[in-house]
Amino acid sequence: MQFSDVTALPVKLGSAIRGRKLFHPVGVLAEGVLERTAPGSEGLPMRSCDVIGRVSKGVGLPGSTPDVAGLAFRIPPPQDLRSCGPWDVLLASTIAHSRFVLAPVTSWSGATFSSLMPLRYQGRVWWLRARLTTDLGTGGLGLDTIENQINSGEVQFDIEQATARGDFSPLAQLTLRNVDPSCDDIAFDPALHRDCDVELVPRWLADFRRAAYRRSREGRDATEE
Template identity: 30%
Template structure:
């Protein structure tokens, strides 16, 4: 495993450069505060967490509770609705003391391998979604996943590595748009899982190296430090 660390470091660093380049290219073609996922619907939702038994040692997944959350549904490239695109689902969840954590999911497969592979769909929930890159947790590398199970209901699950999915919560989508008080001056929200983390769901250093350059580009494009 130690021999794999330099390889993983190199791959993630190169991947981060490529993601940043892709973000710059998207910004050059279509100048916007969000080069990727440029626009989306921001709506209210309620997250019903029923918990896990046996637990994984992660409070957000293990403990039952009800959270008022903000959801952003978007298309990665921003293609017309008639065309398939990589679909995105972002959740902002409260973590106490007025703070929040951001979770980002994109359309993928649901199998042991395909859960790590982006797919396209014409509709937001036409394909399953996962966080694509694993979180570092006490239980091991963990993915979150989402699947539509009916009108305005999305089932949230988690899986350690390529293990079985475990259903831990249901997301009930409202037809109401998000309260304007949670939006920025552009009438949007910038989700950032690198800066805004849910306790117990940590970033691997190689994942940070992969993501951070692209997020730096996006922040700079929005005029943020």
């Protein structure tokens, strides 16, 4: 058994006790559209397509209580590269101007979502972040606010990218439009589900995340899909 598997065992236990994910246990799952806004040759290979997205709270605290805000979306593989599988992008709220220090936020509008880990693509290291651009008309961090907004219209996020020490620039726009009432989650896993040419770095941390997500699925008897 690898070291990463051993250190991820508490995640399995926590998921089993909770009967859900240990982190980001509740959320709003919705169908949406990703539209690339950056030139095709600049940065990460994120393309325009239909996606599945999820907005969540990290600890799952009730109502509008401050929490770590989460945003995830799944990009299906291109038609000619079905062997690659989907690409899961997961982001969470961080302290101001940080790319990797998690922090709770008091409202969706005030959150900056970060990939927390950089991604390597074609020999370069990239970071991702997102910001909500839709005016929700209210504060707080209630999931019902997100769900109501999607049901009455849509929720949009600007997705940005940056090199290791560079400034962020526009990459894509994510729009969530149709809430899935039958489910509030799928097994998002950024280490297992990735673009064929993109990988999380550093590798040791990616290995731990891969083990943690697998232990989480084992703890709640979930599949990889």
